[in-house]
Amino acid sequence: MVKIALIGAAGQIGTPLGLLCKASDLFDEISLYDLVHVPGIATDLMHIDTRAKVNGYLAEDSGLKKALTAADVVVVTAGIARKPGMTRDDAHLVKSNSLTLLKTNASIIRDIFTEIAATCPTATCCVVTNPVNSTLPIAAETLKKANVFEATRLFGVTTLDVVRASTFAAHALGNGASPRDFKVPVIGGHSGATILPLYSQAEPSVNLSEEALAGVxxxxxFGGDEIVKSKQGAGSATTCMAYAxxxxxxAILEAKNGQSVIEEAYVYLPGISGGNEIATKLGVDFFAVKIELGKAGALKALPIGNISDNETRLLGVAIDDLKSNIATGLAFMST
Structure with a gap:
């Protein structure tokens, strides 16, 4: 019996994610939660010929608690989306309805994880809500305050950066290779310069000129900006984020079933085997690296390995930005 709870399920990421989960036939129960529309979305999904029972809950009548009850996996996509001029970390503090992206989504994450701590504290939780560099520390601090924090079960989802790294390399090479032919590790954070694709470790090698590689x-x-601009203020990365x-x-479910799985994710390094050494070396506690997944969540954080001189320079930039993003999230919780 596997239950997944999708929080923010009526949004532009949550809706296609719900479809992917229902179509996969990997779940026995799918709980949808949002402030609007989810009872109808649940009814719609129930017409698909897979076994999962789908329920939709609104805020009234303790809907969030009902959605989270007995959940094995929780995916949080709730929050406002980026608009033109915004970065994922809202560095320019562009306003939306007089509130910044961070301020709005930080409050949402805090409130959701307060309920997770009370209702399903042992669930594996995946944070998609931006800015992930700051919202994951907020989620961690919320769980810590409730004395239920376990770093091995809390992940910031950076998979879209990994997907883009393979896709854009294939586009640049233009030799007919499929993006799925490439494996490119992506470390760091989940916004702008904090994202560091390690093309020096790509398998197979990505043979591009220095200029072309810099462009990739x-x-x-900053690939998300392409989507924000092309949607002309109507949204950000949604279907590709749902896919990621x-x-x-x-990957989490495969690991729970005993398969050997390695995926990148943004995590609290000191709480994961092998992570403390990485955190000490980099000077940051939250960072995306390759994670070996197991039945109980993160088994091990894998070393970054050898990187090029240019990647070393970019890593320094990423760490400086990440320190600020993390501090912003922690500051929100302290106030």
Whole structure:
């Protein structure tokens, strides 16, 4: 019996993610929660010929608690989306309805994880809500305050950066290779310059000129801007993020079933085997690296390994930005 709770399920990421989960036939129960529309979305999904029972809950009548009860996996996509001019970490503090992206989504994450701590504290939790660099520390601090924090069960989903790293490399090479032919580790954070694709470790090798490779790296870091601009203020990365989120959830389930799985994720390093050494070396506690997944969540954080001189320079930039993002999330919780 496997239950997944999708929080923010009526949003532009949550809705396609719900479809992917229902179509996969990997779940026995799918709980949808949002402030609007989810009872109808649940009814709609129930017409698909897979076994999962789908329920939709609104805020009234303790809907969030009902959605989370007995959940094995929780995916949080709730929050406002980026608009033109915003970065994922809202560095320019562009306002939306007089509130910044961070301020709004930070409050949402805090409130959701307060309920997770009370209702399903042993669930594996995946945070998609931006800015992940700051919202994951907020989730961790919320769970810590409730004395139920376990770093091995809390992940910031950075899979879209990994997907883009392979996709954009294939585009640049233009030799007909499938993006799925490439494996490119992506470390760091989940916004702008904090995202660091390690093309020096790509399998197979990505043979591009220095200039072309720099362009690909920049596109991985800021590829979300392409979508924000092309949607002309109507949204940000949604279907591709839903795909990436589902890929990570599928990896978690495969690991729970005993398969050997390695995926990148943004985590609290000191709480994971092998992570403390990485955190000490980098000077940051939250960071995305390759994670070996197991039945209980994160088994081990894998070393970054050898990287190029240029990647070393970019890593320094990423760490400086991440320190600020993490401090912002922690400051929110302290106040």
């Amino acid at each position: 790296i920049n596109r991985v870091q 989120g589902f890929r990570f959830v599928k």
